[in-house]
Amino acid sequence: MGPSPTWVLHVDLDQFVAAVEVLRHPELAGKPVVVGGRGDPTERGVVSTASYEARAFGVHSGLPLRVAARKLPDAVFLAVDAPAYEAASEQVMAALRSLGVVVEVLGWDEAFLGVTTDEPEAVALRAQEVVLRETQLHCSVGIGDNKVRAKIATDLGKPAGVFRLTAENWFEVLGHRPTRELWGVGSKVSGRLTALGITTVRELADADPAVLVAEFGPKMGLWYHGLGQGLGPATVDDTPWVPRGHSRETTFQQNLTTQHEVREALRTLTHDVLEDVAQDGRPVVRVALKVRYAPFVTRSMARKLQEPTNEPATVIEAVLALADSLEDREIRLLGVRAEMSMPDDPTERTPVRGRI
DNA sequence: TCTGGGGTCCTAGGACCC
């Protein structure tokens, strides 16, 4: 008998936000529940999470609340309550850590587990059991020989299931599926791949790397090529995440029209960002401004500060200076971001998007 | 019908230097 193999498990809570709401409002069980914005479907805003009952009517995350209300006028609309989901998330992660495995948190409702075992399915079932016992929430578990395969496997196991995806069954399961189903391939990239004559995962795997590099650049071209084969990092790392920066953005229910309104909104946003900056403790090295004038018309601006600073007045000044170059048009959205100095950290980062 | 808010990372291209 050799040593046991190492596995990556990906745990994903089922309809997490809606499930947390149903837990605190048991009378909502079995009803279509839509969580988004301030819970008012006549306002500007989008759906954060829809319960399975609501999804059956075509209501899904990202859908404008007004559209959701037309499709499903009788749904229960609830406001997003981030602190409640954070608290539930803490419980979930604590339950997973109690298994004595390495837990890499990906977001409110997701984590990778690093496990050395001969029976990964048994660990997956134990993870589902302990999460259900401790939080009354259901989850799906993907088992893989790396993070990419584990992550994709989870979707194949939903809801409340377990699915194993490795080099052995990768092409059998995914070879004929569209590239869009790969983690990190969105609508734009899948569209560009289609233009190259690549539509399926198998075709991406078999594509000429030089062609992908020419289209997407040296890094992403090779990354996408590997993605077609299900290649990706396999190390699960539980060291705490270090944020690169802090930001706030707001969509206004009524567009801003005057300079005065814009400057006041920027002061408020910057003030909120500065609270996170103060908590963080590290100095600000760069400020960025995002503005949306109309749907689809977004501009961004950024400025490196002369020197890193912890001084709020300096940060506000830099943000307002950026705002001087705004066009004189109605504004729907403003965002302010402060980026922090990162410690010199030569650790290689994998080109997977998100907190990997 | 009219698109949130919090993030991360990559690339292109200009400026500048040797």
Added chain:
DNA sequence: TCTGGGGTCCTAGGACCC
């Protein structure tokens, strides 16, 4: 009159994820 080649730093913008 024509304009190398390598490198770094910076900003704008794009794409993706939860």
